[in-house]
Amino acid sequence: MKQEVLTQFPWPVLPTAALLLFFIFFLSLLFILSTQGYKELAKANSRIPLDDGDYHER
Amino acid sequence: MEIKNTNKLESYSYDDDIVKKFILATVIWGGVSFLAGILIALQMANYRFNFGLPWLTFGRLRPLHTNAAIFAFAGNAIFAGIYYSTQRLCKARNFSDLLSKIHFWGWQAIIVSAALTLPLGLSQSKEYAELEWPIDIAITLVWVVFAINFFGTLVRRRERHLYVALWFYIATIITVAVLHIVNSIEIPVSLFQSYPVYAGVQDALVQWWYGHNAVAFFLTTPFLGLMYYFIPKAAGRPVYSYRLSIIHFWSLVFIYIWAGPHHLLYTALPDWAQTLGMVFSLMLWAPSWGGMINGLLTLRGAWDRVRTEPVLKFMATSLTFYGMATFEGPLLSIKSVSSIAHYTDWIIAHVHGGTLGWNGFLTFGMLYYLVPKIFKTELYSRRLANMHFWISTIGIFLYIISMWASGITQGLMLRAIDESGRLVYPDFIETVMRIVPLYWVRAIGGMLFLAGFLIMCWNLYKTWKQAPKNQPEEVYQAPALEKFVSEKTEDSHRRLERLMPKFTIFAFLAIVVGSVVEILPTLVMHTYVTSEKAITPYSPLELAGRDIYVREGCYSCHSQMIRTIPSDVLRYGPASKPEDSMYDHPFQWGSKRTGPDLARIGNKYPDLWHFRHMLDPRSVVPQSLMPEYSWLFNQKTNFSALNKKLEVMKQLGVPYTNEQISNAHLDAKLQAEKIASGLAADAQIKELESREIIAVIAYIQRLGKN
Numbered sequence: 001m002k003q004e005v006l007t008q009f010p011w012p013v014l015p016t017a018a019l020l021l022f023f024i025f026f027l028s029l030l031f032i033l034s035t036q037g038y039k040e041l042a043k044a045n046s047r048i049p050l051d052d053g054d055y056h057e058r
Numbered sequence: 059m060e061i062k063n064t065n066k067l068e069s070y071s072y073d074d075d076i077v078k079k080f081i082l083a084t085v086i087w088g089g090v091s092f093l094a095g096i097l098i099a100l101q102m103a104n105y106r107f108n109f110g111l112p113w114l115t116f117g118r119l120r121p122l123h124t125n126a127a128i129f130a131f132a133g134n135a136i137f138a139g140i141y142y143s144t145q146r147l148c149k150a151r152n153f154s155d156l157l158s159k160i161h162f163w164g165w166q167a168i169i170v171s172a173a174l175t176l177p178l179g180l181s182q183s184k185e186y187a188e189l190e191w192p193i194d195i196a197i198t199l200v201w202v203v204f205a206i207n208f209f210g211t212l213v214r215r216r217e218r219h220l221y222v223a224l225w226f227y228i229a230t231i232i233t234v235a236v237l238h239i240v241n242s243i244e245i246p247v248s249l250f251q252s253y254p255v256y257a258g259v260q261d262a263l264v265q266w267w268y269g270h271n272a273v274a275f276f277l278t279t280p281f282l283g284l285m286y287y288f289i290p291k292a293a294g295r296p297v298y299s300y301r302l303s304i305i306h307f308w309s310l311v312f313i314y315i316w317a318g319p320h321h322l323l324y325t326a327l328p329d330w331a332q333t334l335g336m337v338f339s340l341m342l343w344a345p346s347w348g349g350m351i352n353g354l355l356t357l358r359g360a361w362d363r364v365r366t367e368p369v370l371k372f373m374a375t376s377l378t379f380y381g382m383a384t385f386e387g388p389l390l391s392i393k394s395v396s397s398i399a400h401y402t403d404w405i406i407a408h409v410h411g412g413t414l415g416w417n418g419f420l421t422f423g424m425l426y427y428l429v430p431k432i433f434k435t436e437l438y439s440r441r442l443a444n445m446h447f448w449i450s451t452i453g454i455f456l457y458i459i460s461m462w463a464s465g466i467t468q469g470l471m472l473r474a475i476d477e478s479g480r481l482v483y484p485d486f487i488e489t490v491m492r493i494v495p496l497y498w499v500r501a502i503g504g505m506l507f508l509a510g511f512l513i514m515c516w517n518l519y520k521t522w523k524q525a526p527k528n529q530p531e532e533v534y535q536a537p538a539l540e541k542f543v544s545e546k547t548e549d550s551h552r553r554l555e556r557l558m559p560k561f562t563i564f565a566f567l568a569i570v571v572g573s574v575v576e577i578l579p580t581l582v583m584h585t586y587v588t589s590e591k592a593i594t595p596y597s598p599l600e601l602a603g604r605d606i607y608v609r610e611g612c613y614s615c616h617s618q619m620i621r622t623i624p625s626d627v628l629r630y631g632p633a634s635k636p637e638d639s640m641y642d643h644p645f646q647w648g649s650k651r652t653g654p655d656l657a658r659i660g661n662k663y664p665d666l667w668h669f670r671h672m673l674d675p676r677s678v679v680p681q682s683l684m685p686e687y688s689w690l691f692n693q694k695t696n697f698s699a700l701n702k703k704l705e706v707m708k709q710l711g712v713p714y715t716n717e718q719i720s721n722a723h724l725d726a727k728l729q730a731e732k733i734a735s736g737l738a739a740d741a742q743i744k745e746l747e748s749r750e751i752i753a754v755i756a757y758i759q760r761l762g763k764n
Contacts, residue, residue, distance in 0.1 A: 014575045015334055021571070022312050029308060033301040042300035045555075048147060048221045049290045049297075 065537035076158040080138035087130030094123040103497035108685035113177035117611025135421040143287040153210025164200035179609035194242040216536040226283030233275040241268035258639035267318035274314040298355035309345035316572035320391035324621035339391035346384030368443035372423030379415025401651040404465025433525035446510040453506030460499035473625035486654040598726040603757025617648035631658040658762030690751040697723040
């Protein structure tokens with residue numbers, strides 16, 4: 001069992017596909033988060049910890 | 059989108075009793091873990107601190123220290139913070155007070171079991187997963203109780219949106235469950251012993267996938283969740299960028315899970331896995347620093363209070379340590395840096411910068427915030443809290459700077475090769491003697507950290523004592539959530555943030571992708587590589603010796619992995635191959651070399667040398683730091699258990715024949731008599747052949763000899 005043989009990974013498509021999926025998900029996320037509607041929601045959500053115990057419902 | 063809630067107001071209260079219990083446990087176990095840490099730091103500086111007692115030797119106490127720090131101190135702190143913040147973020151009491159109590163007492167029982175079994179040498183030797191199989195099962199059950207309680211609270215929440223802290227808690231709960239179950243698959247040999255189903259390369263990969271992600275999902279994601287709750291609370295300001303926190307979350311949970319193989323660079327692990335581990339570790343820089351920047355910028359406009367408020371002071375410093383540790387981690391995972399740092403104290407410095415600075419200081423900040431809050435009083439003394447901060451900060455710096463110096467010094471000495479291609483420091487002990495003074499500095503740093511911690515204990519105790527008696531439970535009001543009808547215009551992530559089951563499934567998928575891609579091809583390695591040479595399994599006596607080696611925690615100081623770097627090969631012999639450890643359940647590659655590598659130690663010294671070395675290491679290596687193992691000369695090898703051990707090994711794929719299994723104890727006795735007869739002239743010990751030292755010698759002499 002030689003170290004050189006082990007470098008010949010038989011399924012390079014696996015990590016490639018995983019990375020591709022991640023980047024598609026990541027780019028979609030960036031797109032969604034950059035919309036105006038989400039900016040307002042994010043602003044409201046960021047205040048949730050500050051008003052515990054009080055009524056807070058959107 | 060504004061929705062008017064027409065539901066009636068409901069009254070509810072928070073269960074802060076469980077928070078108080080976990081806080082108390084955090085403080086008690088914190089003291090235990092720090093004390094154990096100081097003792098083993100002193101043992102590294104002077105072997106006499108092992109006191110010649112089996113249950114106090116470094117090899118047995120080191121796992122006690124790490125388990126206490128991670129699962130007892132940090133674990134209880136996490137649970138205190140999660141139970142406090144989840145109730146408030148959900149505007150709901152915990153799902154079940156009974157489950158909370160079962161969780162608390164179950165977790166404490168697990169910690170006590172660990173504190174009893176590890177010093178007794180009942181260990182699987184897998185770092186941060188040393189506990190034996192009955193405790194593994196208990197951990198699983200208690201974790202399920204915690205998960206039911208947590209997700210039940212989310213179901214009953216009165217706040218539609220799941221705040222970002224809750225996402226980090228969700229990721230923690232599901233990932234820790236996956237890591238623990240996959241890494242703990244083992245076959246019991248007896249009530250207190252088991253063998254993992256993985257061996258050698260596979261075991262190493264699964265273990266460091268677990269080990270690295272125990273850091274990620276036990277010491278990072280829950281603390282990030284706590285950070286996203288407690289820093290805004292303490293600063294009185296919303297998180298700097300909620301959108302950045304979303305990117306932070308998804309990038310971190312997806313990328314972190316891949317990084318485990320950076321613990322195995324230049325080893326017999328296939329190169330593709332090493333490279334994947336290194337690349338993803340470098341990618342981790344971005345989300346880690348994104349989170350740190352988000353936390354620090356939350357303090358914008360409150361920086362003046364960081365100077366005076368102990369809570370903010372501890373939290374801001376903890377984030378700085380988080381930034382340092384997450385810069386250093388990717389740096390250390392670069393192959394050329396790893397070739398110097400791996401197996402040295404540089405890694406110890408890195409780990410303690412993270413645990414003492416990031417986890418410790420965030421916990422202290424949280425405790426200074428929580429204790430006055432839940433006892434409805436003021437902190438007893440800010441002056442003492444500030445004193446704690448400065449003493450502990452100096453302690454951490456003494457610790458990590460001394461260990462950086464020690465690691466880099468030893469790393470450079472070990473790889474130094476002169477013009478003629480020879481090692482400049484061929485004696486390993488030479489490199490150890492150079493760093494002993496730094497071990498004393500490290501111990502002083504640890505003592506300062508403990509001193510600061512004790513000041514905090516006193517301060518919190520006085521805070522508790524001054525609290526008003528008979529405090530009524532506060533009652534809050536909020537309407538139940540109305541049925542929510544999603545609009546088509548609502549974006550997908552917004553929907554995800556209020557749909558707990560879907561969110562959990564997505565988080566699960568994010569951690570499963572990297573796990574499958576790395577582990578699966580390694581588990582089926584035999585389908586695409588062929589063995590170069592046939593390997594003979596350990597003889598029964600060697601296996602018995604190996605179990606003693608595991609019991610004593612020898613892997614804490616000795617690796618069994620010669621890396622493919624010139625200095626390792628010059629010092630120890632040909633680089634280790636995957637087949638060398640193919641029958642090692644569990645693998646013994648180690649992660650630190652306080653003593654030399656033992657992968658090819660077999661027949662390098664005669665039996666008598668090992669005999670004397672184990673009895674009194676100073677008799678053969680005058681400067682040695684190794685403890686004496688005198689009990690190996692009194693305790694007897696359990697020959698009768700060997701048949702069962704070989705049987706279990708056969709079930710795991712080790713090619714023992716039925717004849718070998720049925721004759722195991724007889725074969726072992728024969729081999730023991732042979733070794734003992736060679737030592738008889740020098741060793742005046744009755745029934746020498748039955749003593750554990752003979753089995754240990756048999757195992758050591760086999761290493762590297764097939």
